[in-house]
Amino acid sequence: MTSFKLFKAGQFSPLSAAISVATTVQSFAHRHPRRVSAAVLTVLAGSAVTAFGVSDLGALPQGPAPVITQITETIEPSQLAEQVQAVDSQSLTLYRSELTRPADTVDSLLKRLGVDDADAAQFIRHDAVAANLLKGRTGKAIKALVEDGRLRELIVRGPAGDGDNETHFTRLTIERTANGFTARQQIVPLEVRQQLVSGTIQSSLFAAADDAGMPDAVTTQVAEIFGSDIDFRRELRKGDTFSALYEAHAADGEPITWGHASGKVLAARFINKGETHDAVWYQESGRKGAYFDLTGKSKTRAFLASPLAFSxxxxxxxxxxxxxxxxxxxxxxxxxxxxxxxxxxxxxxxxxxxxxxxxxxxxxxxxxxxxxxxxxxxxxxxxxxxxxxxxxxxxxxxxxxxxxxxxxxxxxxxxxxxxxxxxxxxxxxxSESLQLSPQSLGAFKKVATTVAQRLNQASDWHTAGAQTGPRFE
Ligand SMILES: [Zn+2]
CATH class of the missing domain: 2.70.70.10 (Glucose Permease (Domain IIA))
Incomplete structure (x- = not known):
């Protein structure tokens, strides 16, 4: 069986690569303690680009498509050695992650977290701060440190306030101390991280975006940005590729699980039927920001190609x-x-x-x-x-x-x-489109060159991902 046939069957797509830029090794280690030791060795070997091949190379794929993630980070080797030790020593403790659900009670939630601890349940029910755990919106991200069923630490990250406050999050920490449990709540700024993602179309744009780990909000923005270049309803072809650089909100290094999980597209590339289209977000002083191609011509036209937003x-x-x-x-x-x-x-x-x-x-x-x-x-x-x-x-x-x-x-x-x-x-x-003013063009070209390099990088990683994927001859 050839890999080509596998793609057609839609079972597995090694071409899909999700690339996460500026993710800290710490947070990665937190989420994937078993994988980090091997990955860290690659960084120590002197490369700033680390490839985490998650798929079992050479084995037949089963279940959902593996995602190949690459992480770029400049790290001091001495810190890394400590990280490796810290991760190894923590690997015996049990971290549990959950999201709060609408029907949750203190008991149902603790049970899901593998906590069998009457003192902890009692504390969460009666402490005014700890009780916030199940107040407000559901879908808050919970991380519990559990030892033999006893709760050592519980961290809950959720939205700040009732509205769609996308600048801060609430961090509730419940900790076991020598004198019993304590709880504290902090309002913490969300980090805005730049994510770089790349994919290839096998059947549809949304299927390819799913394989690449690209959120719907980003996919629809990309389709709107290139709406007058490409007819997304009629002209997409198998083998078309795309890359996007976008902002994503993170709380303590973890992508947020509530509100708008991802924000603005900063740059994108779409190669349709062999033709490359680029777009870079740029704001001239005194004007509204807009997307421009690499020559400084606006992607915004006097007329949209479609009266329905792409979704x-x-x-x-x-x-x-x-x-x-x-x-x-x-x-x-x-x-x-x-x-x-x-x-x-x-x-x-x-x-x-x-x-x-x-x-x-x-x-x-x-x-x-x-x-x-x-x-x-x-x-x-x-x-x-x-x-x-x-x-x-x-x-x-x-x-x-x-x-x-x-x-x-x-x-x-x-x-x-x-x-x-x-x-x-x-x-x-x-239809008519706006051109950047000659005064702005110089500054824009600098930005565009940098961004184009990152989009090239995404394409390269994407191609590399395809080469490291399983082959079936
Ligand atoms: Zn009609």
Missing amino acids: RVTSGFAMRFHPIQKTWKAHLGVDFGAPTGTPVRSVGNGVVSFAGVQNGYGNVVQIQHNGDRTTVYAHLSRIDVRRGQRIDQGDRIGAVGATGWATGPHLHFEFKVNGKQIDPMVIARA
């Missing part, structure tokens, strides 16, 4: 062109299949020239843009704008439905220039 849900629905539908002669345009209620956005700035019901269109919105360009959004389940209203690109104007002459929920979309139908993708690609 795991909408990516699974086909898009079809139907120049003429037999039951409705005047029916020209593009249909986007999507569930009822999916938000519909204006593809450009303009003014609402019609909002209401119209024969076969059902609930329909028409927007007048600059240069005698008009867009039409039909079969809506709801309309969120009124005639005469000014609209910005990306503003929500309604939701997908099946009103009018529609056989099922979909968005019927038309793009007209001087009354003539045009493929929206063609319009998006041809």
Whole structure:
């Protein structure tokens, strides 16, 4: 059996490599105490790049695809020696990790953590600080140090406050001391770490992103960033590759388990059908930040290629062109299949020239843009704008439905220039885009060069990951 056949079967993808930059060895050791000794030796040998091959080389893959993780860290060798010792001496103690669940009680949680300790349970129930453990949102990350069923230490990391505070987290520490248990709670800043991830498409973008360990929030951003370069609904090919550098929030070195686990994409590359597209986030002084290609040309165009944001849900629905539908002669345009209620956005700035019901269109919105360009959004389940209203690109104007002459929920979309139908993708690609000012270009190019090197690095590691994966001849 060849590895190629295995990829096709979708059982295993050694091409997928998740690369985590700036992860500390300490936190890695904490999570993977058994793997760290071998890994640390590689670092001691003088390389700043450590490859953790998690797969069993040469063995047939079973279960979920192994992930090959590479970690870059500059470390003093003397500290490392201590780390190795510390990890080895801790390896007999039992660390348990859990997330709090909605139905949790003190007893159910301690049981899951392997704690059989009446004193600990009693303390958590009655101490005002410790009782915070099960208050507020669930999904908090718990780490317990357990010795023969007795609790030695419990650390709980969760959101700070009730809102979506994405700058700090709450660290609750419960500790056994000579005089019984103590509890303290601290508000600690979240770390923002840069993650570098790379993957190859075998079947779909989201499947490849899952294999690479790329969060959905990052995948959808990447698809939006390259939305006018690549038609993600029709033009993806097996073998297309992507890399992304993005911000991820971490609490004490661990990726957070609540709120928005990952933030902004800083840079991305997508190689589609052999053509390379790059994007770098850059903010000129006095302007809003935006994505630019490596030459300083903005990725933001006057028109979006799609009135539906790309997501795991909408990516699974086909898009079809139907120049003429037999039951409705005047029916020209593009249909986007999507569930009822999916938000519909204006593809450009303009003014609402019609909002209401119209024969076969059902609930329909028409927007007048600059240069005698008009867009039409039909079969809506709801309309969120009124005639005469000014609209910005990306503003929500309604939701997908099946009103009018529609056989099922979909968005019927038309793009007209001087009354003539045009493929929206063609319009998006041809539409105006912003260029960085000559004053900013020098500074931008420096940033872009550095970022491009990191994206190259991701591709290289990704390729290296493929070579270290199992081969079947
Ligand atoms: Zn249609």
